[in-house]
Amino acid sequence: MNNVFELEVPINKYILHYPDLDTAEIYFKFRPFFENVKEGSVGVEVGVLECNNAVHIFKYAKPKKLYLVDRFEKYHDVIGDLSVFNQEMWEDIYKTDIERMAPYNAEFIRKSSMEAVKQFNDESLDFVYLDDDHRKEYVVANVNAWYPKIKKGGIIGGHDWTESEVKSGVLDWVTLNNYNLAYGFSDWWVIK
Numbered sequence: 001m002n003n004v005f006e007l008e009v010p011i012n013k014y015i016l017h018y019p020d021l022d023t024a025e026i027y028f029k030f031r032p033f034f035e036n037v038k039e040g041s042v043g044v045e046v047g048v049l050e051c052n053n054a055v056h057i058f059k060y061a062k063p064k065k066l067y068l069v070d071r072f073e074k075y076h077d078v079i080g081d082l083s084v085f086n087q088e089m090w091e092d093i094y095k096t097d098i099e100r101m102a103p104y105n106a107e108f109i110r111k112s113s114m115e116a117v118k119q120f121n122d123e124s125l126d127f128v129y130l131d132d133d134h135r136k137e138y139v140v141a142n143v144n145a146w147y148p149k150i151k152k153g154g155i156i157g158g159h160d161w162t163e164s165e166v167k168s169g170v171l172d173w174v175t176l177n178n179y180n181l182a183y184g185f186s187d188w189w190v191i192k
Contacts (some may be wrong), residue, residue, distance in 0.1 A: 011154045028056035033187040036155045037061040041126035046113045051097045058104045069109045069116040106145050125149045130158030138168030150192045157189025
């Protein structure tokens with residue numbers, strides 16, 4: 001049976017020790033997932049929307065290169081209906097993201113997760129962070145597809161651990177494969 005480790009730390013602990021940082025900065029600076037990402041690593045974020053997470057990955061984890069996978073088109077998701085954005089709005093988000101990420105060594109891959117994963121060799125990535133379609137079947141498909149791409153000692157995980165379909169999909173996957181799972185700050189992860 002796999003082991004599940006809860007690393008949830010109240011954000012208030014950090015607010016007291018870092019009064020000069022706002023809550024959002026504290027949230028990103030001390031996220032346990034990214035504390036496991038080594039400086040100079042190469043990784044992928046799947047599902048980037050407005051690149052808020054990507055900017056903070058560069059700020060705090062300092063990867064050498066980050067691939068940003070998103071199709072930038074409408075779809076229905078269990079945690080928010082992204083179909084409310086019409087295609088023109090998605091195009092504007094994409095253009096803004098390109099400008100926002102220009103100072104960083106980031107490469108956009110404008111494809112679905114299942115199409116993009118084919119571009120990477122097995123054991124070629126240090127980390128993969130999943131924040132794409134949150135429906136259970138997509139969560140399971142994503143972890144199954146991306147896990148082989150992680151180097152030994154690398155990390156795969158994602159956001160929205162508290163969402164029932166994400167949690168259910170991840171728990172099914174780690175149980176089936178007997179992996180050790182950790183979670184905290186609404187993220188989950190497995191170290192290969």
